[in-house]
Amino acid sequence: MNPIGLYAVGLLGPGLEDFESARPVLAGEAPLTSRDVQIPPPGLLPANERRRTTATIRLALKVAEEATEGADRSQLRSVFASSSGDMDIIDRICDALTHPEPVVSPVQFHNSVHNAPAGNWSIATRNPAPATALSGYTASLATGLLEAATLQLTEGGEVLLACYDVPSMETFAHVRPIHHPFAVALRLGPPEGAPWRLQLAFGGDVPADRCRVDELEALRDSNPAARALPLLEQLARGTPGHVTLQAPLGRSLSIQIEP
Amino acid sequence: MDPLVITAHTLTSAAGTGIAANTEALKHGTSGLRPSDLDAVTLETYIGRVPGVEAITLEGRLAPFQCRNNQLAELGLRQDGFAEAVTAAAQRHGPDRVAVLLGTSTSGIAATEAAYHRRDPQTGVLPPYYDYQHTQNMFSLADFVATRFGLSGPAMVISTACSSSAKVFADAQRFIAAGLCDAAVVGGVDSLCGMTLYGFNALQLVAAQPCNPLDRDRNGISIGEAAGYFLLERATADIPGPRLIGHGESSDAHHMSAPHPEGLGAATAMQQALGRAGCHGEAVDYVLMHATATPANDRSEARALTHSLGTGCRAVGSKGLTGHTLGAAGAVGVAQALASLAGGFIPPTAGLQTLDPELDLDARADVEQRPVQRVLVNAFGFGGNNCSLLLEAAP
Numbered sequence: 001m002n003p004i005g006l007y008a009v010g011l012l013g014p015g016l017e018d019f020e021s022a023r024p025v026l027a028g029e030a031p032l033t034s035r036d037v038q039i040p041p042p043g044l045l046p047a048n049e050r051r052r053t054t055a056t057i058r059l060a061l062k063v064a065e066e067a068t069e070g071a072d073r074s075q076l077r078s079v080f081a082s083s084s085g086d087m088d089i090i091d092r093i094c095d096a097l098t099h100p101e102p103v104v105s106p107v108q109f110h111n112s113v114h115n116a117p118a119g120n121w122s123i124a125t126r127n128p129a130p131a132t133a134l135s136g137y138t139a140s141l142a143t144g145l146l147e148a149a150t151l152q153l154t155e156g157g158e159v160l161l162a163c164y165d166v167p168s169m170e171t172f173a174h175v176r177p178i179h180h181p182f183a184v185a186l187r188l189g190p191p192e193g194a195p196w197r198l199q200l201a202f203g204g205d206v207p208a209d210r211c212r213v214d215e216l217e218a219l220r221d222s223n224p225a226a227r228a229l230p231l232l233e234q235l236a237r238g239t240p241g242h243v244t245l246q247a248p249l250g251r252s253l254s255i256q257i258e259p
Numbered sequence: 260m261d262p263l264v265i266t267a268h269t270l271t272s273a274a275g276t277g278i279a280a281n282t283e284a285l286k287h288g289t290s291g292l293r294p295s296d297l298d299a300v301t302l303e304t305y306i307g308r309v310p311g312v313e314a315i316t317l318e319g320r321l322a323p324f325q326c327r328n329n330q331l332a333e334l335g336l337r338q339d340g341f342a343e344a345v346t347a348a349a350q351r352h353g354p355d356r357v358a359v360l361l362g363t364s365t366s367g368i369a370a371t372e373a374a375y376h377r378r379d380p381q382t383g384v385l386p387p388y389y390d391y392q393h394t395q396n397m398f399s400l401a402d403f404v405a406t407r408f409g410l411s412g413p414a415m416v417i418s419t420a421c422s423s424s425a426k427v428f429a430d431a432q433r434f435i436a437a438g439l440c441d442a443a444v445v446g447g448v449d450s451l452c453g454m455t456l457y458g459f460n461a462l463q464l465v466a467a468q469p470c471n472p473l474d475r476d477r478n479g480i481s482i483g484e485a486a487g488y489f490l491l492e493r494a495t496a497d498i499p500g501p502r503l504i505g506h507g508e509s510s511d512a513h514h515m516s517a518p519h520p521e522g523l524g525a526a527t528a529m530q531q532a533l534g535r536a537g538c539h540g541e542a543v544d545y546v547l548m549h550a551t552a553t554p555a556n557d558r559s560e561a562r563a564l565t566h567s568l569g570t571g572c573r574a575v576g577s578k579g580l581t582g583h584t585l586g587a588a589g590a591v592g593v594a595q596a597l598a599s600l601a602g603g604f605i606p607p608t609a610g611l612q613t614l615d616p617e618l619d620l621d622a623r624a625d626v627e628q629r630p631v632q633r634v635l636v637n638a639f640g641f642g643g644n645n646c647s648l649l650l651e652a653a654p
Binding site: 001052082083084085090093094095096097098101102103104105106109110111112113114115116118119120122123125126127128129130131132133134135136137140143146147150151153154155170171172174175176202203247248249250251 | 299301355364368371372375376378383384385389390391392395396397398401402405410411413414415416417418419420426430433434436437438439453454457458459460461462508509510511512513514515516523524527640641642643644
């Protein structure tokens with residue numbers, strides 16, 4: 001594929017509050033000291049809408065806001081990639097359905113759709129541009145990146161990719177073990193003048209790259225969105241490099257990175 | 260944009276299994292809706308249930324995928340020679356050059372609903388046979404279809420509620436244009452489950468009687484299920500078949516579950532689809548509306564049509580046949596549009612008694628036999644997620 005530009009990164013994970021402050025950890029210059037994850041309330045949403053948001057929506061919007069800081073949020077296309085969507089709501093609704101006279105919360109139901117973060121993002125930013133929501137199971141990051149890059153190359157302009165998964169509820173813990181929230185966002189655009197140039201190649205079946213930092217490698221498999229960590233390490237190092245991500249169906253997505 | 264050619268397609272819905280049965284129902288306005296007879300649901304409503312889904316058994320490497328959504332997916336794949344066409348395309352282009360881009364809103368959640376009834380009473384743990392990855396996870400549908408055919412091109416499930424299986428057409432166009440694949444299996448599968456029936460009921464959007472889109476007395480949706488698939492390839496002069504000539508997508512940026520009152524986002528999507536095709540509104544024979552039959556949805560969409568194509572625009576609502584098939588709605592609409600292009604008729608709006616005069620549309624209760632060259636198909640979803648597709652008859 002032709003090169004695309006990467007303009008900004010958003011990040012939230014255990015001990016990783018945002019991309020800028022996490023740079024030393026990602027570059028291997030500082031240890032990962034904390035395991036805490038605090039998801040802040042979405043600042044861009046009106047109070048009325050903010051009250052109705054879920055952890056999934058707040059997680060996605062946090063990294064989306066970070067990656068679009070200072071950019072024109074009212075125009076860019078967006079891709080929201082999540083393996084499992086809102087596991088919390090799925091748990092609550094499936095539980096409610098076991099009762100003899102099931103009562104499903106209307107707000108929970110409309111927030112149950114996989115594109116709930118996408119819808120809230122478009123409302124928060126008053127952005128009429130197309131928004132999509134997708135899944136590629138544990139390869140949702142590579143799936144979303146391929147979708148976002150294809151959008152940029154074929155439609156032009158800037159494209160926001162947000163990839164996130166919330167922890168599984170207790171009922172799901174053994175069938176879908178995700179133990180902490182993790183989210184990453186990339187703001188893509190034309191390659192000219194971008195801080196990083198990315199060149200993607202889809203295909204082959206090369207194994208995914210591991211993290212260089214052991215503590216980060218321990219996080220990489222713990223959440224589908226954390227598959228971004230080897231890419232984030234390379235970006236934080238500020239040197240040219242190459243990262244391979246797992247794509248669906250046993251394929252791989254390789255990314256050539258040039259600062 | 261460079262058009263795509265649809266070299267094979269199929270549809271299974273409550274109105275029929277396979278294209279021939281769906282075309283007959285479409286032409287004559289024969290509804291497939293019936294009073295709800297689902298075990299897990301006690302609501303008084305009509306549903307579009309596909310017969311024979313429960314009889315499908317997935318075997319061998321497909322066995323882990325067994326759930327209502329993938330059973331319906333398999334039933335759909337077996338119709339109209341579609342499976343053979345995909346196999347031939349994989350041989351022609353190579354299995355790694357065929358993408359699998361499918362839409363669903365709830366995937367195999369019925370399997371999770373059933374498993375919740377069988378949680379361990381002490382620990383709350385789900386039963387050991389429950390397979391999350393291959394049933395409820397959103398990606399399950401694309402995984403199932405790709406695994407069945409041994410395809411290894413780009414694969415994803417788009418899940419943007421009721422626009423899901425329309426947006427996959429736009430994705431296929433971009434993926435092929437970007438050189439990521441030479442063909443794409445697109446479409447959508449959504450199946451009946453407690454979550455959507457009780458969820459839409461909680462939003463007070465479900466009708467007690469069969470839904471009647473565009474009618475003065477419409478008062479809500481009937482929920483249905485369907486599987487529709489299309490094989491898309493680059494349109495070259497030597498390949499016969501109908502064309503996808505335009506697509507448009509937008510966001511309302513207004514509300515999670517209510518449409519923009521003036522249909523602003525819907526109008527943008529339709530205008531984009533026309534613009535990409537280089538067409539004016541007059542080139543469209545009719546609009547196959549999303550028309551779910553809620554008072555607000557049909558009103559908002561009608562305003563979008565008036566705004567984009569003028570008053571008195573020829574329009575058809577088809578959910579009286581199949582129910583609202585949610586994530587499969589776009590695929591159902593495209594398959595119905597193709598039936599009308601091939602058969603030379605403008606379908607009636609099934610269930611229409613008295614056209615709502617406020618809508619300012621030309622919708623009819625009877626079929627009209629006449630050549631049809633272009634149809635605009637709409638699919639809109641929660642989150643204000645809109646998609647419009649422009650289809651053209653085979654040259």
